[in-house]
Amino acid sequence: MKTPVLALLLAALLLNCSFTVQAQFGGLKDAARKAKEAMQKKKDAEAQAQKDAEAKKEAESKKEAEAKETESKKDGEAKKESSASASSDAAAPPSFQAFSKFDFVPGEKVVGFEDFTQDAVGDFPARWNTDASGEIVTLAGQPGRWLKLTRAGFFIPEFITELPDNVTLEFDLTVPPTADPGIPLATVLVELPDLKEPTGWQTVPNNFQFTAHPSASGHGTSSMVVRKDGTSAAANSTNTAQLTASKGKPVHIALWRQRQRVRIYMNEEKVWDIPRAVSASAKFNSVVFFVGGGCGNCEYYLANLRVATGAPDTRNKILTEGKWVTRGILFDVNSDRIKDESYGSLKEIAGVLTENADLKVQIVGHTDSDGDDAKNLDLSKQKATSVKSTLSSEFKIDASRMETDGKGESQPVDKNDNPAGKANNRRVEFIKK
Numbered sequence: 058m059k060t061p062v063l064a065l066l067l068a069a070l071l072l073n074c075s076f077t078v079q080a081q082f083g084g085l086k087d088a089a090r091k092a093k094e095a096m097q098k099k100k101d102a103e104a105q106a107q108k109d110a111e112a113k114k115e116a117e118s119k120k121e122a123e124a125k126e127t128e129s130k131k132d133g134e135a136k137k138e139s140s141a142s143a144s145s146d147a148a149a150p151p152s153f154q155a156f157s158k159f160d161f162v163p164g165e166k167v168v169g170f171e172d173f174t175q176d177a178v179g180d181f182p183a184r185w186n187t188d189a190s191g192e193i194v195t196l197a198g199q200p201g202r203w204l205k206l207t208r209a210g211f212f213i214p215e216f217i218t219e220l221p222d223n224v225t226l227e228f229d230l231t232v233p234p235t236a237d238p239g240i241p242l243a244t245v246l247v248e249l250p251d252l253k254e255p256t257g258w259q260t261v262p263n264n265f266q267f268t269a270h271p272s273a274s275g276h277g278t279s280s281m282v283v284r285k286d287g288t289s290a291a292a293n294s295t296n297t298a299q300l301t302a303s304k305g306k307p308v309h310i311a312l313w314r315q316r317q318r319v320r321i322y323m324n325e326e327k328v329w330d331i332p333r334a335v336s337a338s339a340k341f342n343s344v345v346f347f348v349g350g351g352c353g354n355c356e357y358y359l360a361n362l363r364v365a366t367g368a369p370d371t372r373n374k375i376l377t378e379g380k381w382v383t384r385g386i387l388f389d390v391n392s393d394r395i396k397d398e399s400y401g402s403l404k405e406i407a408g409v410l411t412e413n414a415d416l417k418v419q420i421v422g423h424t425d426s427d428g429d430d431a432k433n434l435d436l437s438k439q440k441a442t443s444v445k446s447t448l449s450s451e452f453k454i455d456a457s458r459m460e461t462d463g464k465g466e467s468q469p470v471d472k473n474d475n476p477a478g479k480a481n482n483r484r485v486e487f488i489k490k
Contacts, residue, residue, distance in 0.1 A: 069395060110150070153397050158327070162369050216477075232457045238352060241270030247264045262286055265283055272301065280331040281321070281331070314334075317337055318331065324397075371405045378490070382484055410452075410454050422441035422485055433466045471482070
């Protein structure tokens with residue numbers, strides 16, 4: 058009896074111990090699991106923190122790199138703009154205000170015009186004659202085509218056959234920036250006995266000659282020589298900053314003959330003004346460009362030759378006839394930007410408007426037939442507006458006294474099948490209101 062009881066007691070004790078041990082082991086397992094989970098969370102948190110730190114560092118690095126790149130671009134653009142500005146300043150033409158004393162006004166009707174558009178690059182122009190050599194070229198940074206004089210000799214535009222006692226001659230001249238030619242370029246008004254025999258031009262009874270001699274090292278020089286009725290007068294020369302070759306830009310040269318008086322302009326500077334330059338009986342009929350022999354590195358380029366005749370009687374035309382037409386207000390190609398050499402013509406009409414305070418005008422732009430009709434119409438209106446704006450800002454003409462319009466190519470006054478005709482159709486009209 059005691060034995061079974063002891064057995065039962067022993068079994069109960071063992072069972073209780075087993076439950077206790079299991080409970081203890083279960084607690085240990087829970088603690089271990091919790092400790093493991095806590096450690097994993099800690100590791101995960103540390104990994105996430107490291108990941109966040111790396112992402113932040115990467116974002117800051119990227120931001121810093123972008124800032125440096127932006128700054129670098131700004132510096133580059135600033136340098137580029139500075140360089141471009143310096144280059145532009147070096148190559149820019151004289152400011153419009155620099156022409157304030159410029160009183161050149163071209164003739165009313167264009168009788169000769171040459172832009173070499175009808176000739177192929179590399180050829181000698183078909184409408185010219187020479188005893189030397191030349192070719193049509195294009196120049197980097199310069200619009201249009203140019204005649205390059207490649208050898209010493211004479212160069213004659215044969216389409217010029219008459220130069221009356223009131224005539225203007227204009228052309229653009231340029232040389233390489235480093236050029237220092239040993240021989241000047243001479244421009245000569247000549248009275249040839251026979252236009253087909255130009256070789257004797259130097260000994261004809263009447264001619265008027267002026268030179269352009271650019272220099273890369275400083276101011277260039279210009280000289281003039283007159284031959285009247287078979288007698289050569291004393292020559293003269295002068296220095297001019299306009300012929301400084303290192304400026305690297307074309308010189309706009311303009312000659313104005315009014316009977317015996319001849320004036321020569323180079324850009325805005327009046328280089329020569331000679332009241333008795335030519336004989337009253339001179340009947341000039343040709344223009345000669347000449348480079349003397351022995352010229353080593355002479356390299357002259359000519360463009361935009363323009364001959365116009367007739368006195369521009371602005372005041373009488375606008376007040377009496379009610380309209381003044383000018384071809385002396387010039388614009389950049391396909392642009393409404395007024396060229397600086399237009400100052401004389403603008404000053405002419407501004408003087409009439411200033412002296413006649415009640416005078417009101419309509420400014421009308423016209424184009425030649427090159428290009429699209431609609432674009433030409435828009436361009437002609439823009440040019441008229443540009444003229445009005447310039448008269449208002451530069452010459453203080455009340456804008457309310459000026460209306461503007463444009464006719465494009467719709468009202469030609471000359472043929473559009475030749476350079477001179479097109480030049481006559483490119484005009485600005487001032488119509489009395």
